[in-house]
Amino acid sequence: MDVKTVAATYRDYQKKIRAYGHASGVLTYDKVTGAPKGAEAGVSETLEVLNEASYRLETSKELLDAVDFLYAHRDGLDRIMRREIEEYMRGVEYIKSIPEDEYMAFMTLTNEASDVWHRAKNENDYESFKPYLQKIFDTQRKFALYYKHDRDPYDTLLDFYERGLTKKRLDDFFGALKSSIVPLIAKISKARPIEDGFMHGHFPVDAQRRFSDYLMQVMCIDRERCSIDETEHPFTENFGKNDVRITTHYYDNDFTNSMYSVVHEGGHALYELGSGDEYEHTNIAGGASMAMHETISRFYENIIGRSRPFCKLILPKVRELFPQFEAVSDEEFYRACNVSRPSLIRMEADELTYALHIIVRYEIERDMIDGAYTADEIPRVWREKYKEYLGVDVPDDKHGVLQDSHWSGGSVGYFPTYALGSAYGAQILHKMKDDIDVDEAVRSGSTKAINDWLGEHIFRHSAMYDPDELLHMCTGESFDPKYYIDYLTSKYSKLYELS
Amino acid sequence: MDVKTVAATYRDYQKKIRAYGHASGVLTYDKVTGAPKGAEAGVSETLEVLNEASYRLETSKELLDAVDFLYAHRDGLDRIMRREIEEYMRGVEYIKSIPEDEYMAFMTLTNEASDVWHRAKNENDYESFKPYLQKIFDTQRKFALYYKHDRDPYDTLLDFYERGLTKKRLDDFFGALKSSIVPLIAKISKARPIEDGFMHGHFPVDAQRRFSDYLMQVMCIDRERCSIDETEHPFTENFGKNDVRITTHYYDNDFTNSMYSVVHEGGHALYELGSGDEYEHTNIAGGASMAMHETISRFYENIIGRSRPFCKLILPKVRELFPQFEAVSDEEFYRACNVSRPSLIRMEADELTYALHIIVRYEIERDMIDGAYTADEIPRVWREKYKEYLGVDVPDDKHGVLQDSHWSGGSVGYFPTYALGSAYGAQILHKMKDDIDVDEAVRSGSTKAINDWLGEHIFRHSAMYDPDELLHMCTGESFDPKYYIDYLTSKYSKLYELS
Incomplete structure (x- = not known):
């Protein structure tokens, strides 16, 4: 066996596994976009066959032996292949650590849980979802311990989504954030509200x-x-860097909802479109991590999309399409795009309060994995934390614990990446300003200069580096939440004219 | 081995093969609908992997042994399974009769030929396509003889698309049709033209x-x-009876193009939607044959969609959407929807002249398979026949032999099903009128009564019966072209006020 032959075997398997992923991805994408409702059952049946075939490839002895061999000879691999094998090896070790029947049972569980959650959300029926939620937390804790029996299981889960992330780091970050943002929000609640009545009306789809x-x-x-x-x-989906899809949802009484969705998903898209050509068809293609992806999407949505120059740039088009904006000034539009108002729904939260929604979820999943309480108590804990951090009363579970799909799909440890993304973004902005005049770039009519800067420092590196490594390469320092806290404090103090 | 166990093996293979077909179908559908252009290369790579996996399943010894066993024990199978195995066996016997390398070579040939045809059509370059066309005819003749060495090869090809169809039957049908339609068209060319200037204009998408x-x-x-x-x-595509897709193309200077596409593809869709539940997930699901499918789509498009009551029914909506129709009367609209004008392009042909386009193609492929001449002569023969039957001069091959994709994809013997479909439809209409008042049904505001009748007599039987058997069950007699000839003669004589 020589490295070249084994590498070819590995590549051949990857090509096939990628093909199955591509097919499953398009079937799923089609199901939620163009397909008639009646497609659902057929898609599930087909995904079952494709997943089984893919699973058989992924767990075949030939592939696993190839990966083992390449991993053992990783010093002789080129940098891309080496990274690829190292990355792949983690996934393999995780899968290998879990008994096959338990892994399959978890797939079935999350499939069912997704359906149950949908119904439960619509009918505000937490009780029907509760046993699934408990089982998902229990299983994820068990799997994390199978994989790394001597590590805190929630740290293991966090590490899946953001390499190197730990409870300790998050407790520090979120602690600092809470202590500055919670009082800021309380002050804003007593300040003069921003006028945004003109943002409501009828906006033809x-x-x-x-x-x-x-x-x-x-x-x-x-x-x-x-x-x-x-x-x-x-959402954003991609099947390679030349086939990226973004989606939005139009509400005819609020055009900014879709507007900021497009800018947010457009950020994700730019990241995928800018992935390095040399990584295409490898598992290095795409973004460095979920948090880094969220960094980029939120960078475009909030830091750029809710900036004064961006609001000024797009207002003429807004006026052209929605004549009721004729009399709205640049400053009025900018301020209306930045209203902060504590709310119940994460997906509708503004830039300032968003992180608090995440902190609530973080604390709950951390404590659930710790076994501090059971799924019975989540609704109560949820209500208490929303009251404490955001000052709002949660009227029911539909507007509380049932609002997000993540847990039903088995994702535990994912939520924190959302908040981390916003914080990385502020740190990146600070560095970007050393190189380019960000406001001036937007005033020129497009985000091109910003895309180019991010392309050079972030996008083109795909997943070649761990996210903390990439952030350091890009900004010259490790993650520091102060940039984010400073950014929020400065922006919202000015907006609300706080003393 | 017992029948039950073997049947389960067969079903398991079919489920997987169906899943691959479903995935490939959705990938291809997505590619031509929502996907960005950049998707193309990735889709080809994935289809290659899926096709290979599917081919390996289709040709696996375990499956073929199961089919052999079930076929040998077919008397003990239930009616659906028996039909399914008998149908499946034909495909297997065909594939088995062809040496694998020749079969693979033909796949490659038609893949290449499709690309060459595309270019040749755009550049009006028959010479570059000619060798491929010759090879396709030669190979199809050879394969037909491998499969049934003692039968006329063109009869074998016809039988693939329409069970039981022969040259003899088509010569009779097309002979009768030509002798009545060609003189009718000649008369119309001298009659007063129907006014349809108001059908042209601007129609927002x-x-x-x-x-x-x-x-x-x-x-x-x-x-x-x-x-x-x-x-x-x-086109119409379906992934089971609960997931049917139709497509159309909007031209902003002609709304009837898309209108009749939707009604035509809608007919195909109704057939699939009405397929019997008991056949779902078997190879019996869907239509009885290509011709029977075309029967239904053309029934809705022409017999219903171009009828006086249908035109009258939809005109108010036409006026609402396209105000320029305010002053157009029911009778004017009806007549304008039925203009007959000999043309060069099959896809744009009207109800009356359509069959002649098919007859040209039929006579050429029949004679090419007979070896009566070579691909060198097709353009000349094409021009001569268009002149003789339709009275038009073919200016170039782009508007002649290069216009259709069928031959480049290897489909020889397929064209006749188009004309057969129209003729079946007229015979079915004759019978339908015994049971329901077809015009009155449309006047009531929808095609529901027609859908129901066709659902009962055609749709629900899926492919459980051979098409000629089904036509007999439905109309009480064998195929008789007189209904079609009478229908066309009567309708167009009145429209053009021929004496």
Whole structure:
């Protein structure tokens, strides 16, 4: 056996596994975009067959032997292949650590849980979802311990989504954030509210579709390589760097909802579109981590998209499409795009209060994995924390613990990456300003200069580096939450004219 | 081995093969509908992997042994399984009769030929396509003889697409048709033309999209089980009876193009949507044959969709969406929807002249398989026949032999099913009128009564019966072209006020 032959075997398997992933991905994407409702059952049956075939490839002895061999000879591999094998090895070790029947049972559990959660959310029926939620937390704790029996299981879960992330680091970050943001929000609640009545009205969906096209143009998103569709909830999907899809949802009484979805998902898209060519068709392609992806999407959505120059840039198009904005000034529009108001729903939260929604979820999943309480108590804990951090009363579970799909799909340890992303973004902005005049770049009519800077420092590196390594390469220092806290404090103190 | 165990093995293979077909189908559908252009290369790579995996399943010894066993024990199978195995056995026997390397070579040939044809059509370059065309005819003749060495090879090819169809039957049908239609068309060319200037103008695509929704509603097409998308050429695809897709193409200077596409593809969709539940997940699901499918789509498009009551029914909606129709009367609209004008392009042909386009193709492929001449002579023969039957001069091959994709994809013997479909439809109409008042049904506001009748007599039987058997069950007699000839003669003599 020589490295070259074994590498070819590995590549051949990867090509097939990628093909199954591609097929499953398109089936799922099609199901939530163009397909008629009746497609659902057939898609599930087909995914079952494809997943089984893919699982058989992923766990085949030939592939695993190849990975073992390459890993043992990693010093002789080129840098991309070496990174690829090292990354792959973690996944293999995780899968190997879990008994096959338990792994399959968990797949079935999360499939069922997703359906149950959908119904439970619609019917505000936490009780029906509760046993699934408990089982998901229990299983994830068990799996984490199978994989790393001597590590805190929640640290293991966090590490899946963000390499090197720990409870300790998050407790520090979120502690600092809470101590400055909670009082800031309390002050804002007593300040003079920003006038945003003109943001409500009737906004025809056809005009909003044209507005999305305009926004993608402003963001310099290549439409030959990125499409936009409509779904219940916006998301970004990609099947390689030349086939990226973003989705949005149009509400005819609020055009900014879709507007900021497009800018947010457009950020994800730019990251994928800018992934290094040399990593295409490897597991290095795409973003460095979930948090780094969220960094980019939130960078475009909030730091750029809610900046004064961006609001000024797009207002003429807003006026053209929605004539009721004729009399709205640049400053009025900017301020209205930045209203902060504590709310119940994470997906509708503004830039300032968003992180507190995440902190609530973080503390609950951390403590659930610790076994501090059971799923019975989550709704109560949820209500208490929302009251304490955001000052709002949660009327029911539909507007509380049932609002997000993540846990039903088995994702535990994922939520913190959302808040981390915002914080990374502020640190990156600080560095970007050393190199380019960010406001001036936007005033020139597009985000091109910003795309280029991020392309050079972030996008092109794909997942070649761990996220903390990449952040350090990009900003010259380790993660420091102060940039984020300073950014929020400064921006919102000015907006609300706090003394 | 007992039948039950072997049947389970067969079903398990079929489930997997169906899943691969489903995945490939959705990838291809997505590629021509929502996907960005950049998706193409990735889709080809994935299809290659899926096709290979599927081919390995289809040709696995375990499956073929199971089919052999079940076929040998077919008397002990239930009616659906028996039909399924008998149908499956034909495909197996065909594949088995061809040496694997020749079969693979033909796949490669048609893949290449499709690309060459695309280019040749765009560049009006028959010479580059000619060697491929010759090879395709030669190979299909050879394969037909491998499969049935003692039968006329063109009869074998016809039988693939329409069980029991022969040259003899088509010569009789097309002979009768030519002798009545060719003189009718000649008479019409001297009659007073129908005024249809008002059919041209500007028709906004958004309004046409709303019109498509309206037409699908008139046809009672369940939108929960059938979607509509936009593609270069309209088609119908389905992934089971609960996931049917139709597509159309909007031209902003002609709304009837998309209108009749939607009604035509809507007919295909109704057939799939109405397939018997008991056949779902078997190879019996769907239509009885290509010709029977075309029967239904053309029935809705022409017999219903171009009828006086249908035109009258939809005109108010046409006026609402396209105000320029305010002053157009029911009779004017009806007549304009039925203009007959000999043309060069099959896809644009009207109800009356359509069959002649098919006859040209039929006579050429029949004679090519006979070896009566070579691909060198096709353009000349094409021009001569168009002149003789339709009275038109073919200016170049782009508007002649290069216009259709069928031969480049290897489909020889397929074209006749198009004409057969129209003729079956007229015979079915004759019988339907015994049971229901077809015009009155349409006047009531939808095609529901027609859908129900066809559902009862055709749709629900799926492919459980051979098409000629089904036609006999439905109409009480064998195929008789007189109904079609009478229908065309009567309708067009009145329209053009021929004496």
